[in-house]
Amino acid sequence: MTDVLERIAAYKREDVAARKAALSQDAVEARARLASAPRGFRAALERHVEETGHPALIAEIKKASPSKGLIREDFDPPVLAKAYERGGASCLSVLTDGPSFQGDDAFLGAAREATALPCLRKDFLVDPWQVAESRGLGADCILIILAMIDDALAAELLAEAKRFGMDALIETHDEAEMARACKLGGDLVGINNRSLRTFEVDLEVTERLAMLSPVRALLVAESGIFTPDDVARVSAAHAQAVLVGESLMRQADVEAATRTLLA
Numbered sequence: 001m002t003d004v005l006e007r008i009a010a011y012k013r014e015d016v017a018a019r020k021a022a023l024s025q026d027a028v029e030a031r032a033r034l035a036s037a038p039r040g041f042r043a044a045l046e047r048h049v050e051e052t053g054h055p056a057l058i059a060e061i062k063k064a065s066p067s068k069g070l071i072r073e074d075f076d077p078p079v080l081a082k083a084y085e086r087g088g089a090s091c092l093s094v095l096t097d098g099p100s101f102q103g104d105d106a107f108l109g110a111a112r113e114a115t116a117l118p119c120l121r122k123d124f125l126v127d128p129w130q131v132a133e134s135r136g137l138g139a140d141c142i143l144i145i146l147a148m149i150d151d152a153l154a155a156e157l158l159a160e161a162k163r164f165g166m167d168a169l170i171e172t173h174d175e176a177e178m179a180r181a182c183k184l185g186g187d188l189v190g191i192n193n194r195s196l197r198t199f200e201v202d203l204e205v206t207e208r209l210a211m212l213s214p215v216r217a218l219l220v221a222e223s224g225i226f227t228p229d230d231v232a233r234v235s236a237a238h239a240q241a242v243l244v245g246e247s248l249m250r251q252a253d254v255e256a257a258t259r260t261l262l263a
């Protein structure tokens with residue numbers, strides 16, 4: 001229980017237990033069914049790639065992180081969501097974790113309502129109950145971080161996502177996790193260039209793992225992407241989409257920065 005990931009998993013399990021005590025599985029599913037219909041997340045990425053021949057952008061709404069501290073002071077999720085949409089993003093990623101990222105569940109719905117873009121709930125899933133909860137909050141896609149959970153739980157999360165009509169981004173960081181992603185059979189796979197244990201970032205991780213990814217999966221390069229050259233580099237390694245937070249969040253003019261990154 002020493003590294004960051006273990007610490008996050010521990011408080012997440014506690015938090016989920018409290019949430020489940022307040023809202024039964026039936027109640028959380030009823031909420032999920034009331035939510036506005038899922039927007040195709042993977043489909044939006046694929047459409048962009050087919051229409052432009054360029055990688056698609058998943059733009060992240062992130063106020064702070066454990067490795068960087070506060071990233072952006074002037075933080076208004078709907079305003080940022082609209083700027084990303086105008087700048088050419090295909091999808092949004094919204095951090096909802098409070099303790100480590102200063103996120104909030106409400107940011108997800110607020111960003112989603114402000115745009116037509118499909119939204120990923122960026123949080124740490126340690127219980128299938130959280131999938132219905134995510135749908136109830138408006139999520140179109142969930143994140144499955146393989147470094148945090150075993151194959152049985154990952155398969156359950158994937159099945160729940162399917163049951164609620166959502167996509168699931170399966171996140172990997174090394175060869176063993178990529179092999180697990182292949183076995184799980186997901187169609188949307190992320191390669192996180194940042195270690196969630198050491199915070200070390202290296203785009204070489206995408207170059208190494210991309211060739212091991214499932215054939216039918218749409219591949220997302222995540223983290224540490226700052227320049228159009230970085231986008232070109234992971235694209236050359238066959239990533240079809242990029243997930244970018246910090247480099248865009250640090251710019252005063254987010255719309256212009258988004259355009260520049262994609263140019």
Ligand SMILES: O=P(O)(O)OC[C@@H](O)[C@@H](O)c1c[nH]c2ccccc12
Nearest residue numbers: 192222223224225243244245246247
């Ligand atoms: O801000 P960056 O370096 O552009 O990274 C965005 C995104 O990839 C990163 O926030 C992320 C990727 N996987 C995660 C899992 C949990 C929390 C955060 C993340």
